[in-house]
Amino acid sequence: MEKPNKYPITKSEAEWREELGEKRYHILREKGTEFPRTGEYNLTFEDGTYVCGACHTPLFKSNNKFESSCGWPSFDDSIEGAVEYIKDTSHGMMRTEILCSNCGSHLGHVFDDGPTESGQRFCINSLSLNFDKSIKS
Numbered sequence: 737m738e739k740p741n742k743y744p745i746t747k748s749e750a751e752w753r754e755e756l757g758e759k760r761y762h763i764l765r766e767k768g769t770e771f772p773r774t775g776e777y778n779l780t781f782e783d784g785t786y787v788c789g790a791c792h793t794p795l796f797k798s799n800n801k802f803e804s805s806c807g808w809p810s811f812d813d814s815i816e817g818a819v820e821y822i823k824d825t826s827h828g829m830m831r832t833e834i835l836c837s838n839c840g841s842h843l844g845h846v847f848d849d850g851p852t853e854s855g856q857r858f859c860i861n862s863l864s865l866n867f868d869k870s871i872k873s
Contacts, residue, residue: 745791745839756790763863764790764841767833772807775862780809785871789864791839793818796858796865797873802850804857809865811858812850819843819858834858 753761762768777786786796786809795818796811804810817837824833824845831845843864850857 743836743838743840747839752790760789760863763861764843767842768861769844770808770861770863775808777809777862777865777867778807779803780867782867782869783872784867784869785815785873786811786860786865787868787871788836788839788841788843789866790841791836792866792868793836793838794868794871795819795836795843796860799873802852804851804859806857806859808844809860809862810850811860812852812854812856814858821846834860 749765752765756764763770781801782798784798785794787794794815796814800811800813802810802812820835820837822833822835824831834843834846835841836843844858844860847857847859848855
């Protein structure tokens with residue numbers, strides 16, 4: 737039985753699985769993670785906007801991306817209203833999970849150890865994102 741969907745984009749998990757493929761589905765819908773330093777966008781620093789890999793909602797501007805050496809794409813801020821923050825106590829630690837506020841897909845986690853003025857490090861799976869060069873920062 738599927739849980740009710742509170743997000744504007746409503747699809748069944750079967751529809752998501754078919755649309756996203758196994759790897760993306762695992763990350764976006766089952767809260768998986770990719771291995772560090774393997775993601776397509778880890779070392780991408782072109783001008784544009786990172787959008788949700790499931791519903792294409794703009795999430796992060798490239799001018800908020802920085803090299804964190806953590807192995808995943810890192811940002812110091814998100815586009816206002818684009819992400820939802822969820823308390824995550826899995827894996828024996830306290831973290832803040834971030835989801836796309838439009839479709840509820842898992843993106844990664846945010847930590848309070850960023851090097852910029854915001855003090856935040858949004859640590860995101862590349863498979864949770866697509867990059868759109870046409871939407872400039």
